[in-house]
Every structure is written in structure tokens, then in C-alpha cells.
Amino acid sequence: MESQLALIEQSFNYRYSVWVREALDELPDNFTITDPSISGHPIVFASRGFLKMSGYSKEEVIGKNGRAFQGPGTSRRSITEIQEAIQEERTIQTILLNYRKDGTPIWMLFHMSPVFSKEDGRVIHFVAVQVPMSRKPRWSGSGPGRDGVCEDGCRSRDIVFGSCRREVCSDSVLELEHVLAFESLFDSDNRDDEEPREASDQEKRRAAAAVNNILSLLTHYSELTGKLVCEKRCTLSGIGLLGASLIISLGRIKQSFVLTDPHLPEMPIVYASDAFLKLTGYARHEVLGCQCMFLSGVDTDPSTLLQVKESIQTEQACTVRILNYRKDRSSFWNLLHISPVRNASGKIAYSVWVQMEEGCGYQDAQGLSPEMRQRSTVGAVKVAVRSSSMGAGPSKS
Amino acid sequence: MVVKQLKDDNFLLKCATPDQAKCPQFSFGSIQIPLYCFASQSLDDSGPFGRFSCIPDDEPSTLESLLLAQWEDRMWKGIYRYDVTTSEIKIIGGRRKFLAQLNEEWNMDHLSDPDENEVCWRGDSFIFNWVKHHEELLFCVASGEKAIPELIPTAPVPNASILVLSNVTPVEYGHVFLVPHGFTSISQFMDARSLEMVTRVAMEVNNRSFRVFYDCSMPSASLYFQACYFSNPLPVEVMPVVTLWDNGLGGTRICSLIDYPIKALLFESKSNVKVSVEVLAEICSCLQGKNIPYSFLISDCGKRIFLFPQMRASANSHALSSWECSGHFVFKSRNDFDQVTEEAMLERMGTASLDEPGFQVVKQLCCSIASKLAS
Numbered sequence: 001m002e003s004q005l006a007l008i009e010q011s012f013n014y015r016y017s018v019w020v021r022e023a024l025d026e027l028p029d030n031f032t033i034t035d036p037s038i039s040g041h042p043i044v045f046a047s048r049g050f051l052k053m054s055g056y057s058k059e060e061v062i063g064k065n066g067r068a069f070q071g072p073g074t075s076r077r078s079i080t081e082i083q084e085a086i087q088e089e090r091t092i093q094t095i096l097l098n099y100r101k102d103g104t105p106i107w108m109l110f111h112m113s114p115v116f117s118k119e120d121g122r123v124i125h126f127v128a129v130q131v132p133m134s135r136k137p138r139w140s141g142s143g144p145g146r147d148g149v150c151e152d153g154c155r156s157r158d159i160v161f162g163s164c165r166r167e168v169c170s171d172s173v174l175e176l177e178h179v180l181a182f183e184s185l186f187d188s189d190n191r192d193d194e195e196p197r198e199a200s201d202q203e204k205r206r207a208a209a210a211v212n213n214i215l216s217l218l219t220h221y222s223e224l225t226g227k228l229v230c231e232k233r234c235t236l237s238g239i240g241l242l243g244a245s246l247i248i249s250l251g252r253i254k255q256s257f258v259l260t261d262p263h264l265p266e267m268p269i270v271y272a273s274d275a276f277l278k279l280t281g282y283a284r285h286e287v288l289g290c291q292c293m294f295l296s297g298v299d300t301d302p303s304t305l306l307q308v309k310e311s312i313q314t315e316q317a318c319t320v321r322i323l324n325y326r327k328d329r330s331s332f333w334n335l336l337h338i339s340p341v342r343n344a345s346g347k348i349a350y351s352v353w354v355q356m357e358e359g360c361g362y363q364d365a366q367g368l369s370p371e372m373r374q375r376s377t378v379g380a381v382k383v384a385v386r387s388s389s390m391g392a393g394p395s396k397s
Numbered sequence: 398m399v400v401k402q403l404k405d406d407n408f409l410l411k412c413a414t415p416d417q418a419k420c421p422q423f424s425f426g427s428i429q430i431p432l433y434c435f436a437s438q439s440l441d442d443s444g445p446f447g448r449f450s451c452i453p454d455d456e457p458s459t460l461e462s463l464l465l466a467q468w469e470d471r472m473w474k475g476i477y478r479y480d481v482t483t484s485e486i487k488i489i490g491g492r493r494k495f496l497a498q499l500n501e502e503w504n505m506d507h508l509s510d511p512d513e514n515e516v517c518w519r520g521d522s523f524i525f526n527w528v529k530h531h532e533e534l535l536f537c538v539a540s541g542e543k544a545i546p547e548l549i550p551t552a553p554v555p556n557a558s559i560l561v562l563s564n565v566t567p568v569e570y571g572h573v574f575l576v577p578h579g580f581t582s583i584s585q586f587m588d589a590r591s592l593e594m595v596t597r598v599a600m601e602v603n604n605r606s607f608r609v610f611y612d613c614s615m616p617s618a619s620l621y622f623q624a625c626y627f628s629n630p631l632p633v634e635v636m637p638v639v640t641l642w643d644n645g646l647g648g649t650r651i652c653s654l655i656d657y658p659i660k661a662l663l664f665e666s667k668s669n670v671k672v673s674v675e676v677l678a679e680i681c682s683c684l685q686g687k688n689i690p691y692s693f694l695i696s697d698c699g700k701r702i703f704l705f706p707q708m709r710a711s712a713n714s715h716a717l718s719s720w721e722c723s724g725h726f727v728f729k730s731r732n733d734f735d736q737v738t739e740e741a742m743l744e745r746m747g748t749a750s751l752d753e754p755g756f757q758v759v760k761q762l763c764c765s766i767a768s769k770l771a772s
Contacts, residue, residue: 252456252457253456253457254456317473319473341482342480342482342483344485344486344628345485345486345487346482346483346484346485346486346499366459366462366548367459367547367548367549367550368459368462368463368466368548369550372462372463372466372467372470373462373466375465375466375467375469375470375473376457376461376462376463376465376466376469378465378469379464379465379466379468379469379570379571380457380461380462380465382469382482382570383465383570383571383604383606383626386482386570386626386628387606387626387627387628
């Protein structure tokens with residue numbers, strides 16, 4: 001633990017000099033700075049505002065992972081979104097439920113941005129600003145029997161909470177103690193923490209402005225040490241760009257498809273194309289982190305679902321005709337093709353699910369039939385994943 | 398002087414056996430396949446990469462969608478011997494960042510084994526067994542008359558076209574053969590029209606991962622190209638270069654690579670690839686005439702072509718394929734794959750590379766052909 005604290009001290013002073021802390025402490029905002037290069041991705045700086053808001057002391061916060069403040073009510077979707085953003089080294093803004101030291105929940109607009117080294121384009125730190133939000137009034141009619149399909153299409157809040165918990169637990173032994181602490185704090189049912197309304201523009205602006213202030217301070221102080229940092233990756237070095245490049249490659253493909261991560265519990269959706277959102281009527285944030293089966297409904301044939309599950313378990317491609325439901329609960333026949341997608345190591349990285357609505361199939365402007373489109377989408381995804389996953393780290397040298 | 402050599406009748410006779418000189422034509426009968434027609438615009442008036450520009454946000458082009466759809470379709474039908482995406486690729490440690498791929502089922506000699514081979518390779522030409530294996534023919538590419546490219550779902554195979562065939566033992570995803578069909582020239586020589594068509598395929602697929610390869614040193618002398626998707630970038634593509642010749646505002650330059658283990662030339666076109674293609678076709682014919690084996694790689698959506706002239710194969714050396722020249726090595730054995738070192742690959746490339754005096758001659762040849770054609 002001592003050595004990690006030394007590492008944290010060094011991580012900060014080396015880059016920004018010892019005087020940066022004073023300057024950062026002048027800022028009124030709630031924020032933390034984390035270092036992804038240190039094992040466990042610990043918090044290396046926490047603002048006064050953050051400490052006040054969370055109720056923790058500085059010593060209790062430094063060295064912890066940001067997940068330590070999440071708890072049973074934290075939505076799995078937000079966690080996935082944040083994890084994704086970290087992996088892809090990009091900015092994210094999402095609504096997040098964290099917990100104070102006294103166990104009370106706090107909804108916030110969470111805005112995180114990477115800080116890059118000017119020299120080699122590596123991510124040096126992440127800055128995470130937290131703007132507290134007021135809670136939305138309770139849903140009318142919500143009661144104990146409030147299971148089943150929730151608004152965003154995820155099957156059940158209970159499942160979402162459950163998987164979230166498992167995830168927090170499975171992270172590391174170190175974090176286990178925090179989870180245990182949460183469990184003792186939350187013996188009672190806390191599931192009435194409804195998600196607040198969407199963040200207002202004012203809140204979004206406030207978060208973005210805070211991030212800008214912090215980034216310009218960090219940039220300024222990095223000039224003192226000569227170890228320059230910047231907000232945007234400035235070098236062309238391919239290292240670490242792979243995540244972003246995959247997103248870009250996938251963005252080219254205009255058909256309806258999602259990628260799921262078969263290595264995560266519940267196999268959540270980790271990418272959804274614009275055409276998928278258009279087809280199903282959901283927003284991206286409603287879809288990411290959900291199980292791909294969420295499109296099925298009351299009249300969906302269970303044996304078809306079983307067939308899909310089997311094909312994923314056996315790592316085989318399959319094509320099925322399945323009854324799916326949009327967000328507005330209108331149904332459509334989906335000629336669904338599912339295929340494992342492998343990375344440059346030959347390992348399965350994702351499953352691709354390509355949807356094709358039956359009965360609305362004419363040749364498109366390019367002259368390809370819907371069936372051809374579906375195949376070309378699978379091919380394009382395979383190429384994108386295989387090309388982008390070519391890690392800079394040699395597997396053997 | 399150089400070009401005169403090309404017209405030397407002895408040269409043609411030496412290279413073309415009577416069988417090859419017949420210019421094999423395939424009989425397609427009533428076969429109907431998808432036909433992709435280029436826009437009528439030719440390479441020289443395509444402007445400064447107007448619609449051919451490689452913009453990453455672009456939707457996959459029609460040609461790329463067609464290629465991927467047909468290739469994946471054959472995957473669903475199970476015609477490939479294996480799922481090539483299960484093969485592992487790694488970066489070989491060292492400053493060169495060479496790539497090693499483990500493909501245990503890959504058969505390099507696939508083409509030279511007529512018994513094993515569906516689209517079999519006999520008498521130095523592709524012989525198609527349509528009854529059994531027409532599935533391997535994916536589609537066909539030809540010139541068109543219209544202002545925009547056109548995809549005809551089924552059509553008979555026209556002359557002066559490029560047949561796109563899937564390789565049942567692929568090296569990478571999307572591995573195809575590009576076989577010029579029905580051109581009037583003698584089929585085993587590199588000719589500018591076939592090369593232009595193939596370069597245009599690379600341009601219109603419009604994906605930087607898609608590379609076209611040519612190896613003159615294969616067991617057969619019949620003209621065909623290969624193409625597939627490779628992870629970005631190949632080591633050769635990031636090497637520094639020195640310019641040997643350029644045509645100024647014409648936007649074409651010929652360079653030689655600096656500090657690369659195999660002697661290589663780069664033909665780079667800013668806007669108009671026609672000059673590159675014509676010079677390359679000429680230089681290839683000259684090399685063939687001099688019995689110098691060579692390979693080339695068409696990368697960057699046709700804008701850059703790397704030429705690798707090599708030593709004549711001898712007892713202790715064999716010519717490298719164009720992906721090997723580009724820094725991508727395929728291994729069939731796990732052990733070889735695990736043990737590979739940069740030093741070993743450098744040595745392999747070093748032995749295949751043309752020597753310095755030979756390369757000087759090739760460079761001069763290139764510049765004189767380029768100046769002559771550009772004037």
C-alpha cells in the first residue's frame with residue numbers, strides 16, 4: 001500500500017509539479033483524477049468539493065478505484081458505458097448513482113475525459129467531474145410488484161441490479177471490502193432510488209466547463225515540468241488508438257446490428273448501430289449494457305430463443321426468424337443472423353447480431369438485396385474487429 | 398533502348414511456352430454471376446481523388462459490400478476449408494514490427510496441386526469445373542458505360558473483365574483471386590489494362606485494410622492477382638522513402654525505400670494512378686524478360702504500389718510472396734510461429750532481396766520508362 005501511495009504521489013508531481021494541487025484545490029467543483037497506468041486505476045487526486053460531497057477523507061479516497069463509490073443501485077448500463085469509455089480512451093457523460101460514506105445515494109451527472117501525453121499520445125490520467133442532480137419524483141403506481149420489463153427495455157430492474165452487484169464483487173479482492181461495507185449499509189431495500197430526469201443543459205454545461213478548467217490547469221502545470229499533456233491525442237502513434245478506430249470502423253456500416261460481449265455475464269450489448277436504434281426505437285444509452293434478447297416479447301417463440309442461446313454457447317453462427325418488439329411494443333419479424341466475431345488473436349471478441357426486418361426488403365441504392373446486405377454487414381464487422389484488435393503489445397517477443 | 402528490349406521477339410518466345418501462348422479462354426456457357434461495372438470515367442480523369450478518396454467515415458462502397466457479401470455467403474455455405482479468422486496474428490518483437498500469423502491449415506502449394514484443387518490449376522491456367530465448383534466464382538468486374546458504378550445481380554461474363562474467385566484455403570479474411578479474363582494480350586504477361594482494372598478494384602473497394610498482391614514467382618506464369626484484408630499497417634507501408642522521379646504537378650512519384658531489408662520501389666499517385674500503372678506494367682515486363690522474379694503490393698486504395706524485385710531462386714533461396722516482402726509472415730507450425738525472431742525474418746528477406754547493383758539497374762530502368770511514358 002505504501003509503495004502504491006508513493007507511485008500515486010509520483011504520478012502527479014512528475015507530470016504537473018508539486019504546485020498543481022494548490023491550484024486544483026482552488027476550484028469549486030467535485031472531481032477526481034485517476035491514473036490508468038497504475039494497477040487498479042486508482043484515484044490520485046480528489047477535489048475538496050468531492051470530499052465534502054462524498055463524506056470521505058482524502059486518505060480514504062486516494063488509492064481507491066472510482067467503483068468504490070458505486071453500490072447496489074448503480075445501473076449496470078452506466079458502469080458499462082464508463083468502462084467502455086475508459087477502454088476506448090474517450091470522453092463520456094452519463095448519469096450515475098454513487099453512495100456517500102454514510103450510505104445515502106446521490107445521483108450525479110458524471111463527466112469523464114482522458115488527458116493525453118503530448119509526447120507519445122498515451123492516456124496519462126482521466127478527469128472525472130461529478131455534478132449532483134436532484135431526484136425525479138417517484139413513478140406513480142410503482143410498487144413491490146414492479147418487476148418485468150422496465151421502461152428502457154431491460155427485462156427487470158432486479159436483474160440489472162443483481163448483475164451490477166456481481167460485477168462490483170468480481171472486480172478484485174481489494175474492492176470486496178467496500179462491497180461488504182455497502183452490503184452492511186444497505187440491508188434494507190434501497191431500490192426506490194429512481195433514476196432522475198435527464199440532465200439539463202445547464203448541468204451538462206457546468207460539467208463540461210469544470211472539465212475544461214481542470215484540463216487547462218493541468219496543461220499549464222505540465223509546461224512547468226516539460227512533460228506536456230493535452231486534451232486531444234496529438235501524436236499519430238497507433239498505440240492505444242485501437243478502441244477508437246474500431247468505433248470508427250463500425251460507424252461506417254449502415255445496417256442494423258449490435259455487438260455483444262460474450263465474456264461478460266449476461267452478454268451485454270456493447271455496440272449498437274444507428275440503424276438498429278432506428279429499427280427498434282430505442283436510444284443508444286437504453287440499449288448499451290442490455291441483454292440482446294430484450295427485443296423479444298410475449299409472443300416470441302421460446303424455442304427460437306433457445307436456438308439462439310445454443311448457437312452462442314457452441315460458438316456457431318445461426319440464422320433464425322424471430323418475433324421482436326420495438327420500444328413502442330409494435331412487433332416485427334426479424335431475420336436475425338448471429339455470428340461469433342474473432343480478433344487478431346483468433347479469439348472470439350464479440351457476437352454480431354444483424355437484424356433484417358422481414359417484408360421491407362427491396363434492393364437498396366447500391367443494388368444489393370437485403371440478404372446480401374446482411375452478409376456484407378457480417379463481413380464488414382469481422383474485418384473491422386480483426387483489423388482493429390491488432391494490439392501493439394507483442395504476444396511474444 | 399529499354400523499351401526496345403520489350404519488343405524483342407526472342408524474349409516473348411523464351412517466356413511463353415506454346416501452351417501458354419494460346420491465351421486460355423474460359424468457356425462459361427450459360428453461367429450467370431453478379432457483374433460490377435465501373436463508372437465510365439477512366440483512371441486518368443478521376444480528378445484529385447474526388448469520389449475515390451479513402452474517407453474512413455464513408456459507408457462501405459458497393460464493390461466492397463459485394464465482395465464481403467459474396468465472401469461471407471460462401472462462408473455460410475461452408476466452402477472454405479477452415480475459418481481463417483481463428484488464425485492468430487502477432488507482432489514479432491523488435492523495431493521492425495513484422496507480423497507473424499499462425500495458419501495451420503493453410504496450404505501454400507494449393508494452386509500447384511491440381512488433384513486437391515477445386516478451381517484447379519493446370520497447364521498454367523485456371524480451369525473451372527463448373528458442375529462441381531462454380532460456387533467459388535464470386536462475381537465479375539468490368540468496365541461500364543454509365544456515369545456511376547453499376548451492379549447487375551446476374552449477368553453473363555463479359556470479355557475484358559476481372560473474375561473474382563474465392564480462395565478455399567484463405568490466408569486472411571476476404572482472400573480472393575483476381576483473374577483477368579478475355580483480354581487480348583498474352584495472358585501470362587503483366588499488361589497495363591489488367592493492372593489498371595485491378596488497381597481500380599483496390600480504389601473502389603476503398604478500404605485501407607484491403608490489399609492486392611501479385612507474385613510473378615508462383616509455380617505458374619499465368620496472370621492472376623490475389624487480394625485480402627490485412628490488419629493495418631503492413632511494416633513496408635510505414636517505411637521512409639527517397640524520391641527517384643516525379644512528374645511534378647502530375648502527382649506521381651517513384652521512390653525507393655530506405656532502411657528496408659528487401660530492396661523495394663514505391664509508386665505513389667496523388668491523383669491519377671494511370672502513370673503509376675503504366676510504368677509498373679512496363680517495368681514488370683522488363684523484369685520478367687530478364688528473368689528477375691518480383692512481387693508487388695497495391696496498398697492505400699491503389700494510391701501506393703510497392704514493387705519488390707528479387708534474386709533468382711537458387712538452391713538456398715526461394716522467392717518471397719508479396720505479403721512476406723511486405724513484412725507479414727504466415728506459419729503453418731505452432732512451433733515455428735512461437736520461435737520466430739526478427740533476425741530470422743531479416744535474414745530471409747535479405748537472401749531474397751535483389752543485390753545493390755541489380756537494384757541500381759532496376760531503378761534506372763524505372764526512371765527511364767517513367768520519363769519516356771510521361772513525355
